[in-house]
Every structure is written in structure tokens, then in C-alpha cells.
Amino acid sequence: MQLSVIDAEVGYYGKTVVTVNSLKLNENEVVALVGPNGAGKTTLLRSLAGVLKPIRGKVEVDGIDLYSKEGEKIREFIGYMPAEYSPPTTLTVGEFIEFWSEIYGSQPIDIPLPAQKKIEELSSGQKKLLSLYRVFLQNPKILILDEPTANLDVNFRLMLYDKINLIKEGRIIIYSTHDISDLPIFATRIIFIKNGRIIMDGDLEGLRKNLVYIRGKIRGFPQGVKIIKEYGDGKFLIKYDGKISELVKETVGLGSEIEEVSEIDMYELYRLVMGDKV
Numbered sequence: 001m002q003l004s005v006i007d008a009e010v011g012y013y014g015k016t017v018v019t020v021n022s023l024k025l026n027e028n029e030v031v032a033l034v035g036p037n038g039a040g041k042t043t044l045l046r047s048l049a050g051v052l053k054p055i056r057g058k059v060e061v062d063g064i065d066l067y068s069k070e071g072e073k074i075r076e077f078i079g080y081m082p083a084e085y086s087p088p089t090t091l092t093v094g095e096f097i098e099f100w101s102e103i104y105g106s107q108p109i110d111i112p113l114p115a116q117k118k119i120e121e122l123s124s125g126q127k128k129l130l131s132l133y134r135v136f137l138q139n140p141k142i143l144i145l146d147e148p149t150a151n152l153d154v155n156f157r158l159m160l161y162d163k164i165n166l167i168k169e170g171r172i173i174i175y176s177t178h179d180i181s182d183l184p185i186f187a188t189r190i191i192f193i194k195n196g197r198i199i200m201d202g203d204l205e206g207l208r209k210n211l212v213y214i215r216g217k218i219r220g221f222p223q224g225v226k227i228i229k230e231y232g233d234g235k236f237l238i239k240y241d242g243k244i245s246e247l248v249k250e251t252v253g254l255g256s257e258i259e260e261v262s263e264i265d266m267y268e269l270y271r272l273v274m275g276d277k278v
Contacts, residue, residue, distance in 0.1 A: 001027050001062055001171050003048060004140060008057030010040075010047040016055060017043045018196045023237035031163060032187035035276065040196040041176040042146055044084060044251035048174065049144045052135045060140070081139030083147040083176075083268050089120035097128060100137045109137060112159065125151040132160060136167070142224040143167075145175035149182065161186050180266045192273045208264055210240050211272075214251070216259040228272065237264065 003025040011017040018040035027050075033041050046052035047059055050066050057068040061074045087096055094115030102194055110189045111133050113126055122130065133164050135143065149157050157179075164173060164186070177183075183190060184204055192200040200207065211228070215235040221227070225247070229237040240247050249257055264272075 001141060001170075001172060002175075004058075004060045005044075005048070005054075006058045006060065008047070008054040010043050010052060010054045010061065012043075014055060016196070018047070018193075020044065020057075020198060022200065023191075023201075025172050025174055027170055027172055028168060029174075029188050030168055030186060031171060031172075031189045031191060032183055033174060033176040033191050033193060034178075034180060034183070034270065035193035038195045041193055043196075044193070045080075045131060045146050045176060046082075047146050047173065048142075049078055050075040051080065052139065077141040078144065079135040079138045079142065080144045081135045081146060081148060083150065087119050087127060087130050087134070089118070093117050093118055093119065093122075097133065097137070100134050104138045106137050106139055109133065109225055112156075114252075123151075125153055125156055128152055129156050129159075131162075136163065141171055143171055144173075145172045145173075147177060148175050149177055149179050157182070180270050183266055192270075194274055206267060207273075211237065211264040211269070212244060212247075213237055213260070213262045213264065214247075214258060215261075217257040218251070219255040220251075222247065222254065229268075234259070237268065 005020045005023040008020045009016040009018070010020070032045065035041055043052065043101040047054055048135070050071070053067045061071070064074060065071050066074060086116045092101055092115065093111065096119060097108050097111060111130065113122070113130065119127065119130065128148070132145070135145070148160060150161065187204065189201070189203050190207060191198055213235060218234055219235065221238065224241060227236055228239055231237070244261060247263060251258060
């Protein structure tokens, strides 16, 4: 199964917010959509979910236009949780789960919340978790989540990660997030979006490849090293296309004393991508 966006412009009232020339999402991927507020993340997710038809272009699942008559059946297999969804506060947790189980024709699932507790008594993080479980009850083939970790504490966040890892096989999963520190343990692919356009797309290893921190008494770098940033106190962020062991050997050969070599962290990678410095 493949979810594709082809030469699409998506927006509201005829005004384009997001432009995507080509995007393909595949089974077994957990794709993180990352970018600043107003970048177009929610708009793109709504279009992928079958909620917001592109102004022009197509969103397709296995070659079938999601917004065509034939695509209506496909939309039934898409689970979408908007960022601002609020479950009805008059129900208890148990009544909420039972209601959606009947709607989707699925078995009720265990949820780490008291079944008799009124939804209005839940914290914002607990309400978010309940909203996530509503989507899981649907058992969708395509799972689209808008900021699912917002307001979740560490324990609930880990529960979500475990749940996604359990169900990701045979599914397409894409979610938006501002929790970039969690990307290495959750996402298999990261899409960076800025000003309504995808500016970088790849797996974490590929995005981080050849970007390393190096610290010490640096006398010089070998040919082929690009200094991305100098922090002071002998610390540099560099780009190098060869093996790190060769980089260290050649740098030491130039009279340097290396104290530390480490991979780039997610926050620095985010800043570099969004600043278009790499």
C-alpha cells in the first residue's frame, strides 16, 4: 500500500498553504512531520486524511484518487486524530470506549484510565490519550495523527510509542510533532516542512550522515571537511563524507588533539535544516 501526493496545492478558500510536488508514504513506515508553527503540517495531514481536498493535484492510495467516488471506500480505512479533538465530557471513559467500539464494530480495548471516571475530570494529557485510543479502535490501515504527544507525560508517551511499534506492520503511519528529541526512538522517516514546502525528507541515519561534533585542540582539518559551525572552546560541527576513523586519523596527523567525536543531536539538526545551512 502506498499513499501519494502528486503535484498538489492544499489550502483554504482557494488560497494555497502547502505545495507538494511529489510525496510517497509506504507501509511499515512511521513518518514524522516536523516544522515550525504555521509551516503547513496540519493542512497537509488533513489532505492526506481525506478531510481537505487539494485545490489542485491529487492524493492517491495505490493509484486511486482519495477524493473520487472510488476513493470514498478507501477513506473508511483512514484513522485521523486532529490536534484539537476533544472527547465529549459528559461520558465516562468506559462509555466513550464502548460507544466507539460499537461504531467501528471492534472489540473494546484496555486503556490505562479509570473506566468510571468522567471525561470532564480527566487532565488534558488523559483526554489526548483517550482520543488516540479512539483512533486505535478503528484499526485503520492508514493512521494520521496531528501532534499526538502534545500534553502527554513521559509514561503516556512511552505507552504511545509501544502501541505504534506493535501495530505499525502493514500500516502507513504519519504524525506531526514538536517533540524532536523523541524522533530517534519513534520515527523511521522524517519530513521537514517550512513555509508550506517540504525542504528535507529522509530516514534519520541518512539525515545525520556525515554530520559530527568534534572537540579538542584543533590545529586544522583534512581536505574535504566542511565546517558547519564553530562553538568555541575547541568544539566544531563539521560535515565529512568519509569514514569517521579516517577523519580522526587525518586530523590528529595535522597536529590536533581530539577529545570527543559524537553524532549531531536532533535540535542542532532541526536548526540547520530550518536555517538552510546544510
